Amino acid sequence: MIVPMAHILAFSAALFIMGLSCVLARRNLIMILIGVEIMLNAVGLTLVGASALWHSVDGQIFVIFLMAMTSAEVAISLAMVVYLSRRRGTITANDFDGMKG
Amino acid sequence: MNASLLFLIPLLPLACGAANALFGLRLPRAVAVSLAVFGAAGSALLTFVLWPLAAGEGTTVTLYTWLESGALQVPVELLFDRLSAPMALMVTSVSTLIHLYAVGYMKDEEDYARFFALLNLFVFAMLTIVLSNNLLLLFLGWEGVGFCSYALIGYWYKETKNADAGRKAFLVTRVGDVFLGVALLWLFSLFGTLSISAVNAEASQLPAATVTAIALLLLGGACGKSAQLPLMTWLPDAMAGPTPVSALIHAATMVTAGVYLLCRLFPLVSLSETALAAIAVVGAATALYAATCALAQREIKRVLAYSTMSQVGYMFLAVGAGSVSAAMFHLLTHAFFKALLFMAAGCVIHLAGGENDIHAMGGLKKRSPLLFWLFLAGALCLAGAPLSGGFFSKDGILLAAFAHQTPLFNVLWGIGVFTAFLTALYTFRLLYLVFAGAPRKDLHGHPLPPSMIWPLLPLALLGLGGGLLNLPGLIGGSSLLHHFLGPLAGKAPEVSHGVEWGLWGLATALFAAGVLVARARYRHFKPGREGAIKRFFLGGWQADCIVAALILRPFAAVADFFWKGTDDALINGVLDGLAGVFQGAGERLRTLTTGRLSNYLMAMAWGTVIFLGWFLLRTLIP
Numbered sequence: 001m002i003v004p005m006a007h008i009l010a011f012s013a014a015l016f017i018m019g020l021s022c023v024l025a026r027r028n029l030i031m032i033l034i035g036v037e038i039m040l041n042a043v044g045l046t047l048v049g050a051s052a053l054w055h056s057v058d059g060q061i062f063v064i065f066l067m068a069m070t071s072a073e074v075a076i077s078l079a080m081v082v083y084l085s086r087r088r089g090t091i092t093a094n095d096f097d098g099m100k101g
Numbered sequence: 102m103n104a105s106l107l108f109l110i111p112l113l114p115l116a117c118g119a120a121n122a123l124f125g126l127r128l129p130r131a132v133a134v135s136l137a138v139f140g141a142a143g144s145a146l147l148t149f150v151l152w153p154l155a156a157g158e159g160t161t162v163t164l165y166t167w168l169e170s171g172a173l174q175v176p177v178e179l180l181f182d183r184l185s186a187p188m189a190l191m192v193t194s195v196s197t198l199i200h201l202y203a204v205g206y207m208k209d210e211e212d213y214a215r216f217f218a219l220l221n222l223f224v225f226a227m228l229t230i231v232l233s234n235n236l237l238l239l240f241l242g243w244e245g246v247g248f249c250s251y252a253l254i255g256y257w258y259k260e261t262k263n264a265d266a267g268r269k270a271f272l273v274t275r276v277g278d279v280f281l282g283v284a285l286l287w288l289f290s291l292f293g294t295l296s297i298s299a300v301n302a303e304a305s306q307l308p309a310a311t312v313t314a315i316a317l318l319l320l321g322g323a324c325g326k327s328a329q330l331p332l333m334t335w336l337p338d339a340m341a342g343p344t345p346v347s348a349l350i351h352a353a354t355m356v357t358a359g360v361y362l363l364c365r366l367f368p369l370v371s372l373s374e375t376a377l378a379a380i381a382v383v384g385a386a387t388a389l390y391a392a393t394c395a396l397a398q399r400e401i402k403r404v405l406a407y408s409t410m411s412q413v414g415y416m417f418l419a420v421g422a423g424s425v426s427a428a429m430f431h432l433l434t435h436a437f438f439k440a441l442l443f444m445a446a447g448c449v450i451h452l453a454g455g456e457n458d459i460h461a462m463g464g465l466k467k468r469s470p471l472l473f474w475l476f477l478a479g480a481l482c483l484a485g486a487p488l489s490g491g492f493f494s495k496d497g498i499l500l501a502a503f504a505h506q507t508p509l510f511n512v513l514w515g516i517g518v519f520t521a522f523l524t525a526l527y528t529f530r531l532l533y534l535v536f537a538g539a540p541r542k543d544l545h546g547h548p549l550p551p552s553m554i555w556p557l558l559p560l561a562l563l564g565l566g567g568g569l570l571n572l573p574g575l576i577g578g579s580s581l582l583h584h585f586l587g588p589l590a591g592k593a594p595e596v597s598h599g600v601e602w603g604l605w606g607l608a609t610a611l612f613a614a615g616v617l618v619a620r621a622r623y624r625h626f627k628p629g630r631e632g633a634i635k636r637f638f639l640g641g642w643q644a645d646c647i648v649a650a651l652i653l654r655p656f657a658a659v660a661d662f663f664w665k666g667t668d669d670a671l672i673n674g675v676l677d678g679l680a681g682v683f684q685g686a687g688e689r690l691r692t693l694t695t696g697r698l699s700n701y702l703m704a705m706a707w708g709t710v711i712f713l714g715w716f717l718l719r720t721l722i723p
Contacts, residue, residue: 023702032698093698100696 008049015042111228118221125214137217145193155186180234203345205552223249277325284318304369316376323359344447353436381421388414392523397638424501425591434490438482438564478561490567504594525615
């Protein structure tokens with residue numbers, strides 16, 4: 001293995017924390033979704049790395065699933081963002097508190 | 102003679118009553134009324150015709166088995182013997198006359214079908230008590246008369262007062278019925294049967310304490326039905342019913358059912374000296390109590406109600422003294438003359454135009470001399486005028502009490518004698534206030550229909566001549582009833598002729614004294630203010646207040662406590678408190694759901710951090 005596993009884990013952890021920070025810090029729905037994508041990619045990277053480490057194909061199969069799911073998720077969530085923006089004229093996350101108890 | 106015909110005696114009134122209940126208002130009035138009279142008269146006739154069946158051991162006849170469950174066998178079985186036959190004849194004949202009277206009395210009532218149906222139903226239930234050879238069947242009749250009494254007292258139910266009186270009678274007698282019910286269950290568990298003949302035959306095998314307890318329970322049941330102390334408060338109020346009802350149920354028949362029950366089970370009851378003493382004490386105390394109350398009453402029917410209570414007390418005294426024949430003798434003569442007095446009182450009220458306050462009456466003798474003479478006949482019997490029926494029967498009781506030479510019975514005899522004086526006094530007070538002198542108030546009465554007067558005549562003759570039923574040997578009689586009852590009669594008092602003459606002299610003197618005192622005080626009566634003692638007696642020794650203070654108010658307080666203290670405060674309080682706690686917690690938790698995406702995401706991130714931290718901790722600290 002050319003790249004050591006520790007590097008892969010450190011990189012994907014950094015990527016994950018960046019994605020998480022984006023999700024937590026930004027108020028724009030699109031930016032939150034981008035953050036989610038980054039977190040998902042960090043996880044995917046870990047999976048591929050682990051697959052290479054253990055010489056097992058399971059991790060790579062899982063990443064394929066992950067990509068399929070991500071594309072579906074992006075399609076749906078972007079459609080919802082467009083819908084919300086048309087309907088309410090805003091895509092700031094804190095303006096939507098219809099679930100308040 | 103077919104013994105099964107005996108069943109027709111109770112079933113005839115039942116059939117006529119049912120017919121009246123179902124179709125009474127559709128039938129022409131004359132038909133409905135005749136049907137009711139026929140129900141009573143037919144059964145009286147049957148009793149008379151079937152009289153020979155009572156000879157010897159009597160006749161037992163079974164119709165069918167009513168209940169059969171394991172050891173419990175309740176056949177519908179009648180016992181027509183020397184005790185039940187005279188009672189049945191009295192019940193049917195007196196009720197026939199009262200039905201006839203009621204035809205005139207209820208002339209203007211619209212709702213006659215209900216009245217006559219209930220009256221017939223009452224006769225049926227009373228005959229069930231009298232004839233039944235099974236205690237459970239007897240209990241059925243016992244409750245039946247209670248129901249009819251309730252429904253008839255409240256006949257004019259549109260006035261709350263009347264409906265309340267009916268309810269009171271029902272509930273107070275129900276207290277006694279509980280005792281009777283317990284006694285029946287106990288007897289069944291002891292003997293495995295409820296047949297009266299079997300219970301009487303096997304009673305002597307029981308331990309003394311059990312007999313005493315059962316006899317006292319029976320006494321409790323009898324007290325309720327017969328309005329004896331302490332369950333007597335319902336009878337004066339029961340006068341709210343129509344007069345024929347008072348005459349039939351609350352004078353002649355139902356109130357004597359308690360006496361009859363004790364006589365019926367006398368072989369059992371007499372095994373316990375304690376129970377007999379208790380019966381005698383209750384009887385004498387009630388006799389005195391009711392006589393003092395009767396002295397002060399102002400409503401004519403309440404005077405008679407208290408006097409009924411007092412006379413039934415005498416009957417209890419006779420049973421307690423061990424003389425069934427004296428009790429039955431007084432029961433029969435009392436039925437005649439008290440029914441007479443009540444119906445005459447109904448006529449008096451009719452003549453006085455609905456007025457029933459005797460202070461407002463007076464001078465009615467001029468209005469209807471015939472009524473006066475009839476009332477006088479009843480009054481003489483009640484007061485115990487020498488040679489009237491009441492004289493012999495009451496004297497038999499006092500003699501039976503006197504024959505017991507124990508200190509207790511000496512006292513009870515003294516009470517009985519004093520009560521005899523009071524009886525003469527209040528009877529003639531009533532007579533003088535109603536009939537003597539000049540009218541104290543302008544009363545516009547109605548003329549009396551003949552059917553209200555003529556039924557009184559046979560009763561007057563029966564009452565005055567009632568002594569012939571059981572004329573003592575002292576004046577050449579043959580103690581007919583005593584010998585007829587045979588082994589059922591209880592023990593005959595054994596006293597010398599001299600003592601017997603002495604007692605008669607005393608009774609005569611007391612009667613005369615009572616009449617003279619009444620004459621002196623009430624012949625020219627002016628209504629005035631009533632003193633405290635009089636008001637005390639008028640209120641029946643404030644018995645209602647005592648009952649209210651001792652039972653009703655504590656009961657209400659306990660009920661109040663259980664309602665407000667236990668149910669409202671404790672149970673509801675705990676549940677409401679719990680619900681409140683959860684609601685408050687929910688309110689506080691609610692604020693966590695802000696509905697903002699960023700808060701949720703933050704919570705999720707912190708959760709992840711905590712999880713990871715936890716795993717880290719587990720790894721670092723093994």
